[in-house]
Amino acid sequence: MISEKDLEVASAAFQRLQTSISEVIVGQTEVVRYALIALLCKGNILFEGVPGLGKTLLVRTLASALGLKFSRIQFTPDLMPADIVGTDIITEEEGHRQFTFAAGPVFANVVLADEVNRATPKTQSALLEAMEERTVTVGPSTYTLEEPYIVLATQNPIEMEGTYPLPEAQVDRFLLKAKVTFPSLEELVAITERNTEGAGLQLPEQTASASDILTAREIVREIPIAAGLREYIARLVLATHPENDLAPAQIKEYVEYGGSPRAALALVMGAKAHAFLCGEINVRREDIEAVFQPALTHRLVMNFRGEAEGISADTLLEEVWKKTPTN
Amino acid sequence: MRFDFSRLLKDIASRYRRFRGLSLASRVLVYGGGLALALGIIVRLLLPKVPLWAFSIAPFAALLASGIAFLVRWRQSLNLPTVLIRLDDALDTKARISSLYEVRERAEGGPIRDRLEALVAQATTNWEDGMPRPRGLSAYTWIGGLMILLSASLVILPLPALRTRAEAPLAQSSNIDRSSTTIPSAIGQEDLETASETESGNPAPLLPADELNIVDDPGSETSNISPPEDDLNLNSVMQDLQEVGGSSSSLVRNPEGEGLSELSEAQQQALQTLTEMVEEILEQMRSEGRSSMSSNEAEALQSLAAETGDPDLEDLTDELANDSEAREDAEDALQDLLNEIEEGENSGDDSGETMEGQSEAEQQDSTAVQGDEEAAERFLERTAQELEQQGAEDVELEGEQEQANPQSASSNPDEPSTEETSLTQVGENPEDDTMSGGAEGTPGEDTETGPEEEPQFVREEAPATIGAEGEFVNEFVTKGVPIETERATTGSGQMHRVDYARIDSILRQRGLPDEALDAVKRYFEAISQPEGGS
Numbered sequence: 001m002i003s004e005k006d007l008e009v010a011s012a013a014f015q016r017l018q019t020s021i022s023e024v025i026v027g028q029t030e031v032v033r034y035a036l037i038a039l040l041c042k043g044n045i046l047f048e049g050v051p052g053l054g055k056t057l058l059v060r061t062l063a064s065a066l067g068l069k070f071s072r073i074q075f076t077p078d079l080m081p082a083d084i085v086g087t088d089i090i091t092e093e094e095g096h097r098q099f100t101f102a103a104g105p106v107f108a109n110v111v112l113a114d115e116v117n118r119a120t121p122k123t124q125s126a127l128l129e130a131m132e133e134r135t136v137t138v139g140p141s142t143y144t145l146e147e148p149y150i151v152l153a154t155q156n157p158i159e160m161e162g163t164y165p166l167p168e169a170q171v172d173r174f175l176l177k178a179k180v181t182f183p184s185l186e187e188l189v190a191i192t193e194r195n196t197e198g199a200g201l202q203l204p205e206q207t208a209s210a211s212d213i214l215t216a217r218e219i220v221r222e223i224p225i226a227a228g229l230r231e232y233i234a235r236l237v238l239a240t241h242p243e244n245d246l247a248p249a250q251i252k253e254y255v256e257y258g259g260s261p262r263a264a265l266a267l268v269m270g271a272k273a274h275a276f277l278c279g280e281i282n283v284r285r286e287d288i289e290a291v292f293q294p295a296l297t298h299r300l301v302m303n304f305r306g307e308a309e310g311i312s313a314d315t316l317l318e319e320v321w322k323k324t325p326t327n
Numbered sequence: 328m329r330f331d332f333s334r335l336l337k338d339i340a341s342r343y344r345r346f347r348g349l350s351l352a353s354r355v356l357v358y359g360g361g362l363a364l365a366l367g368i369i370v371r372l373l374l375p376k377v378p379l380w381a382f383s384i385a386p387f388a389a390l391l392a393s394g395i396a397f398l399v400r401w402r403q404s405l406n407l408p409t410v411l412i413r414l415d416d417a418l419d420t421k422a423r424i425s426s427l428y429e430v431r432e433r434a435e436g437g438p439i440r441d442r443l444e445a446l447v448a449q450a451t452t453n454w455e456d457g458m459p460r461p462r463g464l465s466a467y468t469w470i471g472g473l474m475i476l477l478s479a480s481l482v483i484l485p486l487p488a489l490r491t492r493a494e495a496p497l498a499q500s501s502n503i504d505r506s507s508t509t510i511p512s513a514i515g516q517e518d519l520e521t522a523s524e525t526e527s528g529n530p531a532p533l534l535p536a537d538e539l540n541i542v543d544d545p546g547s548e549t550s551n552i553s554p555p556e557d558d559l560n561l562n563s564v565m566q567d568l569q570e571v572g573g574s575s576s577s578l579v580r581n582p583e584g585e586g587l588s589e590l591s592e593a594q595q596q597a598l599q600t601l602t603e604m605v606e607e608i609l610e611q612m613r614s615e616g617r618s619s620m621s622s623n624e625a626e627a628l629q630s631l632a633a634e635t636g637d638p639d640l641e642d643l644t645d646e647l648a649n650d651s652e653a654r655e656d657a658e659d660a661l662q663d664l665l666n667e668i669e670e671g672e673n674s675g676d677d678s679g680e681t682m683e684g685q686s687e688a689e690q691q692d693s694t695a696v697q698g699d700e701e702a703a704e705r706f707l708e709r710t711a712q713e714l715e716q717q718g719a720e721d722v723e724l725e726g727e728q729e730q731a732n733p734q735s736a737s738s739n740p741d742e743p744s745t746e747e748t749s750l751t752q753v754g755e756n757p758e759d760d761t762m763s764g765g766a767e768g769t770p771g772e773d774t775e776t777g778p779e780e781e782p783q784f785v786r787e788e789a790p791a792t793i794g795a796e797g798e799f800v801n802e803f804v805t806k807g808v809p810i811e812t813e814r815a816t817t818g819s820g821q822m823h824r825v826d827y828a829r830i831d832s833i834l835r836q837r838g839l840p841d842e843a844l845d846a847v848k849r850y851f852e853a854i855s856q857p858e859g860g861s
Binding site for chain 1: 421
């Protein structure tokens with residue numbers, strides 16, 4: 001049972017966290033918030049954007065502000081699973097040789113899987129267990145990852161040649177998918193100013209601890225959501241299924257598969273975390289709206305026609321949001 | 328003061344249920360009221376014989392349905408979370424009320440619940456604003472109530488159709504009371520006298536007018552507007568039959584009609600034949616100047632109607648046949664009676680003083696049997712006197728009966744019924760007795776022209792017109808006025824009433840033989856039967 005003090009401390013910690021991140025990352029407010037939401041929901045997040053938009057910097061800043069262990073994996077086509085999860089190596093100690101597990105970069109609190117779509121599916125799937133179960137199995141041994149744990153993956157929507165798009169099963173493991181957009185004029189000016197003058201870009205001091213994160217996660221789970229809003233979320237998810245009566249015409253026309261039950265969980269938990277970050281103690285309709293697109297955009301599987309016509313999932317989700325009755 | 332969320336939930340649920348019930352009830356009220364109003368108007372205009380109390384059924388049913396709708400919606404299960412989220416949206420409380428409801432349902436405490444309660448307490452000080460009266464509730468209620476009132480007020484609005492309706496019970500009551508039948512006295516008493524004097528050979532009423540309870544009824548609109556029952560004679564039955572035959576024949580002529588499929592070919596032919604026969608009979612009656620059809624014709628119609636299988640047609644032809652038979656029986660009986668009287672006159676001439684020497688009782692017995700003209704006149708005079716004496720007593724007696732029968736009395740309190748008027752005038756106008764003299768017929772005179780001749784009668788109905796002084800001017804020439812007679816006209820609209828019970832008792836006191844008694848009764852029944860009329 002959380003206390004009033006826990007509530008106040010956790011809320012204050014995350015307010016400080018957001019402030020410190022925003023001092024480093026210019027703009028990208030929503031992307032930062034999505035990252036925090038994923039952290040609060042015990043989830044993972046997939047960033048999509050062209051190179052140079054600060055995705056890696058964002059993750060590094062987050063890890064620095066939280067005082068957590070950070071690791072970065074650059075995914076390449078020749079990357080092997082053992083390179084990620086680790087492997088048993090022969091070590092010699094007091095004249096005896098033995099296999100000792102050498103943990104891979106996945107063993108950290110904040111893992112940046114950069115350009116995750118460039119590795120082979122075999123290597124990509126090596127992350128699945130870590131992302132979902134928070135464990136790593138090597139040979140006969142299973143290792144538990146330390147909490148808080150979060151995987152932040154990036155992928156480049158351009159230069160698709162030689163890439164391996166993430167399979168649906170793996171994409172579904174990501175709580176949210178955030179699109180990192182190009183900064184505006186003012187933001188770009190501020191970026192150049194911060195990075196080219198003085199001592200250059202400094203990562204923030206630790207403003208929140210791991211215990212704050214864990215307490216905040218507990219609080220987020222306690223945040224109530226009205227039954228009417230829960231039903232609303234269920235209707236939203238069902239509306240992404242082309243065979244459902246709630247689905248708009250465009251969904252029926254262009255979508256092959258809609259959101260999974262995991263999408264509904266992501267919506268509920270994401271809304272709760274969003275409410276917490278906004279200082280609210282209950283889920284509002286605005287919270288659902290805030291996480292609706294990032295929670296569902298990577299879970300819609302287009303059919304051939306949708307792919308051929310280049311229909312955007314975000315466009316379809318906008319339609320779903322408009323057409324689904326609130327109560 | 329601690330915030331009581333449970334009480335708030337109860338209030339919200341109660342208000343929601345109430346508005347939900349009222350919303351449906353008001354709509355049902357509008358639809359029901361509209362239906363009741365439309366039904367009332369239709370019934371009022373098209374079905375004037377529907378009793379007045381029937382008008383209260385539809386408005387009452389609409390009100391009842393509205394109440395039932397309210398109760399049904401009130402008792403219907405309530406999805407409180409949905410109601411609360413709507414209230415949250417309306418009050419813009421950011422789903423706090425419904426969230427607090429969720430926390431409370433989970434029976435969890437903690438800082439979140441405390442904070443939520445504090446926020447909800449602030450936000451719900453005027454929570455009724457978030458659950459206003461349903462849109463259009465007042466309008467629906469007013470419109471529905473207005474229509475209910477209008478439909479109910481159709482009973483009391485003095486529309487012409489209602490006046491016609493008010494007469495219906497009177498007409499019905501007169502239909503039931505066969506012992507007292509009205510016949511039109513558009514022929515004034517003086518006219519009757521003139522007619523009997525000028526055309527002495529034609530059959531005249533056996534009893535004087537006062538014995539027949541003939542009264543003046545100038546104030547009764549009923550007697551002037553609605554045709555008396557005796558005028559609903561053979562022609563009206565024929566007309567009904569013709570209408571039925573016409574509608575049936577239209578089916579035959581119209582092969583695309585839906586009813587055609589239900590009729591066999593034999594029935595169609597029977598209908599066609601029946602229609603043609605009705606037309607032929609009517610033409611023949613017109614050409615021969617008859618007012619009734621023969622028994623053969625009636626039987627033929629009966630058999631044809633039976634072939635059609637239409638029960639209405641069969642009833643009509645049965646009535647027609649009975650009417651015709653009754654008429655012929657009455658005429659035969661009357662002829663027999665006149666013959667007997669004639670024979671008695673002859674025998675009286677032979678016996679001379681024998682008749683005068685008889686006792687009074689013997690004279691009474693022999694009056695009808697021997698048929699002495701003077702004796703018959705004396706008999707009729709005595710009968711008239713006795714009827715006159717009993718008139719006043721019967722007025723009181725029937726007045727009491729009418730008090731015991733409030734339906735007829737309350738049908739239209741402003742207008743006295745036909746019975747009331749006639750009875751009152753019997754008591755109030757003793758001078759009406761003078762009219763009876765003219766109506767008094769002389770059987771001897773009947774024999775002069777010969778009873779075998781079928782008197783030719785004219786039946787005419789002149790539409791009622793309103794005179795300069797507001798009186799109704801009607802012209803009726805009914806049976807009893809021969810066609811050769813100078814047409815009687817009157818502006819009084821008088822009505823003649825025949826009290827058979829009284830006639831029967833008087834005739835029995837006079838000691839008439841049974842044959843003669845039956846003959847007299849059949850005669851008056853024949854001329855007073857509503858469908859058989861004159």
